[in-house]
Amino acid sequence: MSESNTGDGTTENSAVRRPADWEADRLRDLASEFGTPLYVVDPDRVRQNCERLLGAFPDATVDYAVKANTARTVLETVEDAGLGAECASAGEVRRALDAGFAPEEVRYTAVNPPAADLDAVVEWWREGADLTVTVGARTTLDALAERGYDGRLCVRVNPEVGAGHHAKVTTGDAPQFGVPFDDATDAASAASEVGEFVGLHAHVGSGVSGDDLSAHEVLVGRMAMLADELDESPEFVSVGGGFGVPYRREDPPLDLDAVADATRAAFDCDARLVVEPGRYVVADAGILLTEVTAVKETAETTVVGVDAGMTTLLRPALYDAYHEVRSLSASIDDRVPTSCLVAGPVCETADVLGEERVLPEPKRGDLLSVGTTGAYGYEMASTYNSRPRPAVVTLDGETVARRETLADLTRLEGGEQS
Numbered sequence: 001m002s003e004s005n006t007g008d009g010t011t012e013n014s015a016v017r018r019p020a021d022w023e024a025d026r027l028r029d030l031a032s033e034f035g036t037p038l039y040v041v042d043p044d045r046v047r048q049n050c051e052r053l054l055g056a057f058p059d060a061t062v063d064y065a066v067k068a069n070t071a072r073t074v075l076e077t078v079e080d081a082g083l084g085a086e087c088a089s090a091g092e093v094r095r096a097l098d099a100g101f102a103p104e105e106v107r108y109t110a111v112n113p114p115a116a117d118l119d120a121v122v123e124w125w126r127e128g129a130d131l132t133v134t135v136g137a138r139t140t141l142d143a144l145a146e147r148g149y150d151g152r153l154c155v156r157v158n159p160e161v162g163a164g165h166h167a168k169v170t171t172g173d174a175p176q177f178g179v180p181f182d183d184a185t186d187a188a189s190a191a192s193e194v195g196e197f198v199g200l201h202a203h204v205g206s207g208v209s210g211d212d213l214s215a216h217e218v219l220v221g222r223m224a225m226l227a228d229e230l231d232e233s234p235e236f237v238s239v240g241g242g243f244g245v246p247y248r249r250e251d252p253p254l255d256l257d258a259v260a261d262a263t264r265a266a267f268d269c270d271a272r273l274v275v276e277p278g279r280y281v282v283a284d285a286g287i288l289l290t291e292v293t294a295v296k297e298t299a300e301t302t303v304v305g306v307d308a309g310m311t312t313l314l315r316p317a318l319y320d321a322y323h324e325v326r327s328l329s330a331s332i333d334d335r336v337p338t339s340c341l342v343a344g345p346v347c348e349t350a351d352v353l354g355e356e357r358v359l360p361e362p363k364r365g366d367l368l369s370v371g372t373t374g375a376y377g378y379e380m381a382s383t384y385n386s387r388p389r390p391a392v393v394t395l396d397g398e399t400v401a402r403r404e405t406l407a408d409l410t411r412l413e414g415g416e417q418s
């Protein structure tokens with residue numbers, strides 16, 4: 001581990017844990033005990049990431065965007081470290097409450113919310129969970145009022161600035177997120193008529209990075225200005241998440257202090273600052289293990305077939321995301337470096353985990369790791385191709401989620417609708 005454990009209880013909290021920092025022996029042991037594909041998550045690293053965030057933003061509220069990784073052990077670790085929870089659905093709200101987050105620290109960000117989500121969240125609120133609902137459309141206020149909700153309300157604003165490494169993760173200027181900037185003041189008044197208006201919210205999407213802080217600063221500045229202009233000053237202004245993590249070996253770690261300084265400098269208002277990172281909390285606390293199942297020389301490249309694919313890790317297929325692939329085989333010293341296409345078991349051209357990856361000459365049975373997969377990895381796994389979802393374990397070998405079975409795949413068929 002790069003966080004060299006000195007044995008006296010102090011552990012250095014480095015800015016990033018690289019795929020090479022995971023102890024290969026330990027990962028090999030876990031793969032042989034639990035099989036592959038296997039997600040490994042390290043709650044100690046989750047805790048370190050939380051501590052770095054709280055250290056960089058001592059005067060702000062830091063909420064974890066739960067959708068990045070909802071594993072119970074992750075939620076409990078984050079809650080214990082002192083973060084709140086930002087939830088994207090009733091299911092996430094339920095999981096956050098069950099993991100021990102105090103309702104006052106839970107925000108439900110309702111994007112075009114299904115009726116069932118609002119029904120459930122309003123019911124929990126009526127039972128005493130004093131959570132906050134963030135609305136991104138006036139009609140959502142109507143839907144809440146119809147259900148008798150008059151609790152804490154936050155208005156999501158479209159700041160009309162965008163940042164992000166890929167068009168599909170740039171949410172700041174996509175029209176489906178938040179009320180239009182020019183309508184924000186009126187929407188805040190409308191919220192005060194329905195319930196208790198407590199906050200403003202915006203999220204520009206992922207990709208806040210060292211050389212791209214300008215969009216973040218513009219967003220923070222616009223939100224602070226808006227908060228100041230309201231008749232009734234909100235308790236808090238959330239400026240979203242999107243803190244970048246280095247996926248490539250050559251990427252420098254995010255300068256969290258620089259992000260915090262830039263945020264504070266642009267945040268010129270009386271409300272409390274809220275940030276809500278997801279990826280940053282968990283990405284480098286997880287790694288995916290997969291076994292080589294087939295090797296084939298072609299005219300173009302060496303194709304390495306593995307037992308993890310787009311149903312295990314969707315991000316490469318969905319976003320062209322890059323994840324480092326490493327060989328964990330114990331006997332690689334004398335193997336020739338070989339440029340490879342790493343492909344999964346699904347009959348789709350998009351089922352590629354990496355192209356032009358140099359690996360020690362691959363052999364069937366080799367163990368590979370796919371790095372920095374703690375965020376949006378297992379969460380986006382599916383059973384397409386009737387492929388059971390993988391298992392998840394902690395670095396200590398505790399089961400987080402058991403491996404799905406073939407029987408699990410059909411257990412929803414033929415029953416009664418609930």
Ligand SMILES: *Cc1c(COP(=O)(O)O)cnc(C)c1O
Pocket residue numbers: 065067068086088109203205206207240241242243276277278279280
């Ligand atoms: C997804 C999301 C986040 C977290 O984004 P990251 O890139 O994982 O930090 C924060 N806020 C909202 C509203 C989101 O939808």
